[in-house]
Amino acid sequence: MQLRDQLVYILLALGAFFTGATDGACDPQKAVILGGNYTWLEEGTILKYECPDGKYPHPTTIRMCYGSRWSRMRDAQQRPVGRAVCRDIRCTRPLEFENGLYEPRQPYYNVSQELRFECYQGYMMRGSQNRTCLPHGKWSGKTTVCYDGAGHCRNPGVPIGARKEGSRYRIEDRVRYHCDNGLSLVGSQYRVCQESGAWTGSEPECRSPFTYDTPEEVSSQFISSLTEVAESSDPNKVVSDTEQRRIRITPGGSMNIYIVLDASQSVGKKNFNEAKDVINKLIEKVSSYDVTPKYGIITFATNPKVIVSTTDERSSNAAWVIDELEKLKHEDHSLQPGTNMKAGLTSVYEMMINQQQDEERQGLDPFPIITTTRHVIILLTDGNFNMGGEPAPVIGRIREFLHIGRERVGDREDYLDVYVFGVGEMVNVENVNELASHKSNERHVFKLEGLEAMQKAFDEMIDESEALSMCGLAKEYQSADYEKKNPWLVSISILRPGRGTETCKGTLVSEKVILTAAHCFTIDDVADQIKVKIGQKNFPVAALKSHPEYTVGKLRNLGIPEFYDYDVALLTLKDKITFSAEARPICLPCTAGTTRALRRPHPQTTCREHEQELMSFGNIPALFLTPCREKHENTVGLRRRTVRIKNSDKKQSCEADAKKAKQYKNVTEVSQVVTERFLCTGGIEPEVDPNTCKGDSGGPLIIAKRMRYIQVGVISWGVVDVCGKNLRTCDSDNILERAPSHARDFHINLFKVLPWLRQELREEGLDFIN
Numbered sequence: 051m052q053l054r055d056q057l058v059y060i061l062l063a064l065g066a067f068f069t070g071a072t073d074g075a076c077d078p079q080k081a082v083i084l085g086g087n088y089t090w091l092e093e094g095t096i097l098k099y100e101c102p103d104g105k106y107p108h109p110t111t112i113r114m115c116y117g118s119r120w121s122r123m124r125d126a127q128q129r130p131v132g133r134a135v136c137r138d139i140r141c142t143r144p145l146e147f148e149n150g151l152y153e154p155r156q157p158y159y160n161v162s163q164e165l166r167f168e169c170y171q172g173y174m175m176r177g178s179q180n181r182t183c184l185p186h187g188k189w190s191g192k193t194t195v196c197y198d199g200a201g202h203c204r205n206p207g208v209p210i211g212a213r214k215e216g217s218r219y220r221i222e223d224r225v226r227y228h229c230d231n232g233l234s235l236v237g238s239q240y241r242v243c244q245e246s247g248a249w250t251g252s253e254p255e256c257r258s259p260f261t262y263d264t265p266e267e268v269s270s271q272f273i274s275s276l277t278e279v280a281e282s283s284d285p286n287k288v289v290s291d292t293e294q295r296r297i298r299i300t301p302g303g304s305m306n307i308y309i310v311l312d313a314s315q316s317v318g319k320k321n322f323n324e325a326k327d328v329i330n331k332l333i334e335k336v337s338s339y340d341v342t343p344k345y346g347i348i349t350f351a352t353n354p355k356v357i358v359s360t361t362d363e364r365s366s367n368a369a370w371v372i373d374e375l376e377k378l379k380h381e382d383h384s385l386q387p388g389t390n391m392k393a394g395l396t397s398v399y400e401m402m403i404n405q406q407q408d409e410e411r412q413g414l415d416p417f418p419i420i421t422t423t424r425h426v427i428i429l430l431t432d433g434n435f436n437m438g439g440e441p442a443p444v445i446g447r448i449r450e451f452l453h454i455g456r457e458r459v460g461d462r463e464d465y466l467d468v469y470v471f472g473v474g475e476m477v478n479v480e481n482v483n484e485l486a487s488h489k490s491n492e493r494h495v496f497k498l499e500g501l502e503a504m505q506k507a508f509d510e511m512i513d514e515s516e517a518l519s520m521c522g523l524a525k526e527y528q529s530a531d532y533e534k535k536n537p538w539l540v541s542i543s544i545l546r547p548g549r550g551t552e553t554c555k556g557t558l559v560s561e562k563v564i565l566t567a568a569h570c571f572t573i574d575d576v577a578d579q580i581k582v583k584i585g586q587k588n589f590p591v592a593a594l595k596s597h598p599e600y601t602v603g604k605l606r607n608l609g610i611p612e613f614y615d616y617d618v619a620l621l622t623l624k625d626k627i628t629f630s631a632e633a634r635p636i637c638l639p640c641t642a643g644t645t646r647a648l649r650r651p652h653p654q655t656t657c658r659e660h661e662q663e664l665m666s667f668g669n670i671p672a673l674f675l676t677p678c679r680e681k682h683e684n685t686v687g688l689r690r691r692t693v694r695i696k697n698s699d700k701k702q703s704c705e706a707d708a709k710k711a712k713q714y715k716n717v718t719e720v721s722q723v724v725t726e727r728f729l730c731t732g733g734i735e736p737e738v739d740p741n742t743c744k745g746d747s748g749g750p751l752i753i754a755k756r757m758r759y760i761q762v763g764v765i766s767w768g769v770v771d772v773c774g775k776n777l778r779t780c781d782s783d784n785i786l787e788r789a790p791s792h793a794r795d796f797h798i799n800l801f802k803v804l805p806w807l808r809q810e811l812r813e814e815g816l817d818f819i820n
């Protein structure tokens with residue numbers, strides 16, 4: 051090891067010698083990292099180190115070429131840095147521990163090592179007795195404090211890696227924290243003992259530069275802060291009623307959410323679109339609380355750009371806000387490399403002033419914006435501000451404008467929350483810490499490894515138990531996980547002794563009920579013969595109910611052997627299932643859930659408006675789900691296939707092809723078998739639609755809107771069986787393209803069987819609207 055190090059050193063030295071002559075450029079040879087790799091963020095000038103799991107690049111992650119020397123990212127003094135090495139991730143040691151002992155005592159701790167604390171006699175312990183070094187370099191549990199009950203406020207403790215100045219805890223007494231060399235302080239550096247017995251601000255944390263928050267940490271801490279329902283898990287904690295700022299988002303309450311998106315460093319479309327997706331999910335999350343905040347959306351690079359202003363009347367219409375966001379293109383900012391965070395925040399400030407002027411014009415006094423409106427600023431950045439000056443004073447001006455902390459410390463603090471999400475290694479947490487709010491037992495600063503981690507965090511947030519019953523919501527980021535991507539799809543098998551097993555698909559519409567096709571069952575089938583598979587588990591069925599108007603043999607006297615009008619059925623499970631990421635309901639038309647999924651106001655939105663939005667004139671893109679064979683493994687996967695519901699001039703020709711089905715030779719008028727209950731897909735115009743296969747029957751025809759999934763049809767029958775016995779391969783549609791142009795599929799339109807759905811699902815809590 052020693053020897054190889056020296057060798058590298060010599061090579062580096064030689065590199066220096068040879069490249070000394072070439073002016074301006076840095077020598078890539080000098081940038082190599084021991085035990086890892088690097089990639090160029092900007093060819094020849096900025097690179098990023100990568101280390102294997104459990105290691106981090108030391109002394110820096112990003113290296114930049116200044117003149118002809120490799121230096122740290124944005125180091126004003128451009129000091130050269132030493133050779134880069136991948137080091138083991140480890141946890142820092144306690145610098146101070148008052149009134150007790152801990153062991154083992156080491157200069158640092160390896161991942162999975164444990165620290166054990168003990169208090170001296172006469173002292174009580176708060177926080178965790180044992181703490182474990184976690185894989186991302188943070189300690190598990192909470193700061194351990196040995197305290198004796200003296201003082202007005204309790205001893206606030208010393209977080210690991212920090213030193214505390216001040217040991218008197220009377221009203222107005224102040225403590226001050228410092229972090230060990232190389233660690234960054236996140237949270238409050240100063241805390242003041244308040245009359246209520248609580249300390250101002252939030253507990254500081256001393257973070258290593260390589261430490262990121264996990265998506266799980268972000269989702270739990272951000273959402274508990276945002277919804278204010280979190281209580282300290284510490285049973286000893288004395289919390290006064292005023293300190294527990296409970297319901298910040300009161301239903302019907304007035305709230306402004308400003309989303310400030312850094313578009314400068316987001317190199318490339320993909321990142322920018324991912325950032326948009328994150329905002330979309332955030333709006334989703336907030337919509338789930340039945341509040342209709344006004345949104346302000348601002349992007350910034352060199353200059354800020356207001357996408358949505360809270361002064362726009364439509365800013366409380368989440369659907370419109372998301373559409374505006376969708377229109378936003380990365381190109382709008384891509385020619386501007388600077389990160390002018392100050393300008394971004396100034397736009398928020400200006401929006402507040404404009405809103406006040408609006409209120410003044412309307413004759414409102416006092417101004418709601420300053421008195422009753424809660425303001426949440428969410429700043430998403432993947433860089434450091436490098437132009438326009440310090441952004442922190444703008445937060446000061448906003449606080450001043452909103453009358454926060456004017457009369458006394460902590461006054462009206464509830465009316466403003468500033469959250470900062472730093473994504474990637476360019477983020478300096480100390481800088482963003484200055485902008486964020488600091489509130490007791492809440493987190494406002496987060497640092498994530500990448501946008502994917504951020505998406506995951508927001509998916510987790512939407513996923514918490516109360517939101518599980520939200521319909522038509524899937525975990526999109528796990529592209530390989532079919533169940534999580536399509537958590538409402540169920541498989542139904544009907545066992546007919548002596549005649550084998552028939553399979554169909556269905557959808558979960560509530561905790562107990564499955565929607566499927568009536569033709570999956572014969573008149574003799576009983577519930578006991580039916581099994582429903584949700585995720586990987588089988589569930590017994592208690593009842594089967596087909597639509598009363600469904601009569602397959604109704605037209606037999608006309609020589610038409612099969613007739614599928616009203617081809618829908620409901621299965622009731624013996625027991626309620628528990629919703630999870632793998633088992634979740636889909637949205638049905640004309641329910642409150644769909645109103646929310648469409649981000650329309652509830653209860654004002656009508657069933658007709660659902661139909662207008664979803665089934666507008668045209669060739670409506672919709673999707674169905676079909677199993678397929680994965681190419682390289684011999685496993686069965688599931689794919690979403692896009693088709694177009696013909697609700698245009700193509701509708702007639704689509705329906706006319708029904709007569710080409712072999713069972714419909716005797717049909718004289720197509721309307722005999724294609725009633726107004728059917729939706730038609732398939733064919734080659736305006737594009738080639740894939741076709742459903744036999745086993746897809748009973749499954750959903752879905753319209754996706756803003757990442758929510760609404761079922762509009764139940765797959766019933768097709769003109770041609772294009773699949774036969776062979777499962778198609780997952781990544782090719784070519785088998786489908788060979789289907790004849792008259793290969794059409796017919797689905798029961800759920801809008802046309804609503805009276806029955808309403809009646810049968812009355813008890814299922816779906817909240818049908820009129």
Ligand SMILES: *[C@@H]1O[C@H](CO)[C@@H](O)[C@H](O)[C@H]1NC(C)=O
Binds near residue numbers: 085087
């Ligand atoms: C560095 O990259 C090469 C090729 O891209 C890869 O084979 C190697 O495993 C990487 N090494 C580390 C330590 O990541």
Ligand SMILES: *[C@@H]1O[C@H](CO)[C@@H](O)[C@H](O)[C@H]1NC(C)=O
Binds near residue numbers: 138160
């Ligand atoms: C920590 O890890 C290093 C390197 O793997 C090892 O040499 C050392 O013995 C470990 N220390 C403890 C206390 O486990």
Ligand SMILES: *[C@@H]1O[C@H](CO)[C@@H](O)[C@H](O)[C@H]1NC(C)=O
Binds near residue numbers: 180
């Ligand atoms: C802490 O660790 C000690 C020794 O391993 C153990 O006896 C004790 O139960 C642990 N305490 C807690 C709260 O887990």
Ligand SMILES: *[C@@H]1O[C@H](CO)[C@@H](O)[C@H](O)[C@H]1NC(C)=O
Binds near residue numbers: 609713
């Ligand atoms: C058409 O009707 C005739 C007479 O009722 C019947 O024999 C024949 O089987 C029917 N054809 C089909 C395809 O059902």
